[in-house]
Amino acid sequence: MHDVVIAGAGSAGCVLAARLSEDPRLRVLLIEAGDSDRYPWIHIPIGYLYCIGNPRTDWMYKTAPDPGLHGRQLIYPRGRVLGGCSSINGMLYLRGQAADYDGWRQMGCTGWGWDDVKPLFLKSEDYFEGPSEHHGAGGPWRIERQRLRWDILDDWAKAANEVGIPATDDFNTGDNEGVGYFKVSQKSGFRVSAARAFLRPAMRRPNLTVLTGRHVRRVVFEGTRAVGLELYADGRAEVVRGGQIVLSAGAINTPQILQLSGIGPGALLQEMGIPVLRDAPVGENLQDHLQLRCSWKVSEARTLNQLARRWWGKGMIGAEYLLRRTGPMSMAPSQLGAFARSSPDVATPDLEWHVQPLSLEAFGQPLHDFAAITASVCHLRPESRGHVRIGSPDPMRPPVISPHYLSTPGDRLTAARAIRLTRRIMAQQPLAKYRPEEFKPGPEYQSDEELAHAAGVVGSTIFHPVGTARMGADEGAVVDPRLRVRGVEGLRVVDASIMPVITSGNTNAPTIMIAEKAAVMMAEEMRGI
Numbered sequence: 326m327h328d329v330v331i332a333g334a335g336s337a338g339c340v341l342a343a344r345l346s347e348d349p350r351l352r353v354l355l356i357e358a359g360d361s362d363r364y365p366w367i368h369i370p371i372g373y374l375y376c377i378g379n380p381r382t383d384w385m386y387k388t389a390p391d392p393g394l395h396g397r398q399l400i401y402p403r404g405r406v407l408g409g410c411s412s413i414n415g416m417l418y419l420r421g422q423a424a425d426y427d428g429w430r431q432m433g434c435t436g437w438g439w440d441d442v443k444p445l446f447l448k449s450e451d452y453f454e455g456p457s458e459h460h461g462a463g464g465p466w467r468i469e470r471q472r473l474r475w476d477i478l479d480d481w482a483k484a485a486n487e488v489g490i491p492a493t494d495d496f497n498t499g500d501n502e503g504v505g506y507f508k509v510s511q512k513s514g515f516r517v518s519a520a521r522a523f524l525r526p527a528m529r530r531p532n533l534t535v536l537t538g539r540h541v542r543r544v545v546f547e548g549t550r551a552v553g554l555e556l557y558a559d560g561r562a563e564v565v566r567g568g569q570i571v572l573s574a575g576a577i578n579t580p581q582i583l584q585l586s587g588i589g590p591g592a593l594l595q596e597m598g599i600p601v602l603r604d605a606p607v608g609e610n611l612q613d614h615l616q617l618r619c620s621w622k623v624s625e626a627r628t629l630n631q632l633a634r635r636w637w638g639k640g641m642i643g644a645e646y647l648l649r650r651t652g653p654m655s656m657a658p659s660q661l662g663a664f665a666r667s668s669p670d671v672a673t674p675d676l677e678w679h680v681q682p683l684s685l686e687a688f689g690q691p692l693h694d695f696a697a698i699t700a701s702v703c704h705l706r707p708e709s710r711g712h713v714r715i716g717s718p719d720p721m722r723p724p725v726i727s728p729h730y731l732s733t734p735g736d737r738l739t740a741a742r743a744i745r746l747t748r749r750i751m752a753q754q755p756l757a758k759y760r761p762e763e764f765k766p767g768p769e770y771q772s773d774e775e776l777a778h779a780a781g782v783v784g785s786t787i788f789h790p791v792g793t794a795r796m797g798a799d800e801g802a803v804v805d806p807r808l809r810v811r812g813v814e815g816l817r818v819v820d821a822s823i824m825p826v827i828t829s830g831n832t833n834a835p836t837i838m839i840a841e842k843a844a845v846m847m848a849e850e851m852r853g854i
């Protein structure tokens with residue numbers, strides 16, 4: 326029997342398994358539905374294009390038709406492989422803002438304020454410039470500068486300066502206001518996933534077992550104590566038992582497993598014929614960042630659209646990567662970033678831009694055949710709340726994902742302001758030489774109401790679902806601040822699901838921090854501290 330059994334070897338699961346197995350007395354079992362990460366497109370940065378929408382690496386989910394997006398369904402990639410989403414994501418390294426974590430603490434999540442969690446961010450890190458007040462070095466997770474720049478992005482940054490967004494070289498000090506190139510989780514031109522950074526070195530330890538290709542169907546209980554997991558592989562079910570059970574299956578699959586195990590909204594479980602062990606709002610409180618993809622045609626500019634469509638362009642890109650590990654093949658999907666406020670009433674930046682020297686009709690479609698730039702903007706602290714609910718008692722059926730984007734007047738107003746501010750940046754003198762012409766959403770949208778409508782037309786996920794097993798000190802929370810599922814024993818959730826409120830930035834580094842903190846708390850408990 327294992328001391329700890331973890332479901333899901335994604336960003337959080339890899340970190341937790343690696344940290345817990347540092348203690349040779351602990352026997353740790355990590356279970357993953359997907360396959361090994363020995364797949365070249367995971368490691369070559371541009372390979373995310375081939376990992377998303379590929380059943381080898383992606384759960385291939387879709388959202389339910391979303392009223393805020395005028396009934397559109399979105400493809401909703403989730404990593405299904407060792408490393409989880411960290412094996413297919415955009416590699417951008419962003420911790421969020423100090424105010425996010427201070428907000429969690431204020432909500433009753435003792436131990437989760439910025440001063441509490443900052444040392445854990447530093448502990449994971451191997452920052453390319455070495456240790457400093459804000460960065461760690463010598464940790465497993467390598468963070469580097471990107472290995473390319475684009476003239477048009479440099480000019481976009483200058484245009485942002487013109488509207489009062491200051492230049493910054495570091496979005497990770499707790500205050501991310503500014504414009505600059507993102508840092509990435511890469512080493513020498515290759516992706517550094519949680520599997521590569523944390524899990525692979527730990528897999529040499531005799532006290533860590535990693536099983537791939539095993540689908541966790543539900544938690545097994547004796548009374549109200551979790552004692553194991555029911556797995557399914559190759560047409561047969563088996564039960565693995567453990568002293569402590571941890572769900573790290575991510576913000577979509579963790580609530581699914583909990584609901585299938587009888588922990589979830591009572592009415593939903595009854596409708597599905599599942600005996601209710603605990604009536605809890607599991608799967609509710611889904612939060613995500615909606616990116617509004619605004620694009621401009623440009624003249625006399627080098628963009629990826631022209632380069633990547635021509636055979637000689639592709640050849641040059643391939644040769645550059647082979648020889649120097651630089652250029653577009655080393656590229657994160659977004660290179661330049663900016664954080665700013667949508668209005669003077671907002672205390673800290675509530676907008677983030679991902680700026681790309683390319684354009685496409687919709688995510689997953691080919692690049693346009695004209696020169697263009699995309700300045701995708703998202704509202705970092707949306708009020709809209711969606712849900713994840715099982716649609717069937719069959720564990721092999723995907724859950725229903727309903728993000729409910731743009732479902733509050735406040736979110737629609739912020740979307741309108743976000744598009745307006747993006748247009749203001751594009752109208753500044755440093756970009757004038759490119760003669761930008763807006764084609765998405767299009768100049769026909771002008772009033773707040775029209776722009777909010779346009780947001781529903783061009784909006785798409787930026788892949789940050791969180792919050793579906795909310796942490797809190799109140800009775801309505803799914804897990805307590807030590808991440809123990811309330812109302813049962815021996816069961817924890819450690820992944821992006823526990824965030825009470827989404828962070829003001831991308832969610833991978835915060836998830837890795839959550840796993841670092843869980844490992845410290847679990848080790849303390851097991852040592853009887």
Ligand SMILES: Cc1cc2nc3c(=O)[nH]c(=O)nc-3n(C[C@H](O)[C@H](O)[C@H](O)COP(=O)(O)OP(=O)(O)OC[C@H]3O[C@@H](n4cnc5c(N)ncnc54)[C@H](O)[C@@H]3O)c2cc1C
Pocket residue numbers: 332333334335336337338356357358359377402403404405406407408409410411413414415416417418419539540541542573574575576578579582787788789790820821822831832833834836
């Ligand atoms: C396309 C994409 C781009 C992104 N870009 C960025 C970015 O650039 N920067 C950033 O900070 N964030 C980014 N994110 C978000 C970030 O990667 C996630 O927030 C983070 O990885 C979530 O980690 P997690 O551990 O909660 O879940 P995951 O990493 O999803 O891990 C869950 C794991 O559990 C496994 N699993 C699920 N169900 C079962 C089951 N029933 N049985 C067994 N195993 C199961 C999954 O296969 C997976 O390996 C991106 C995400 C995506 C999808």
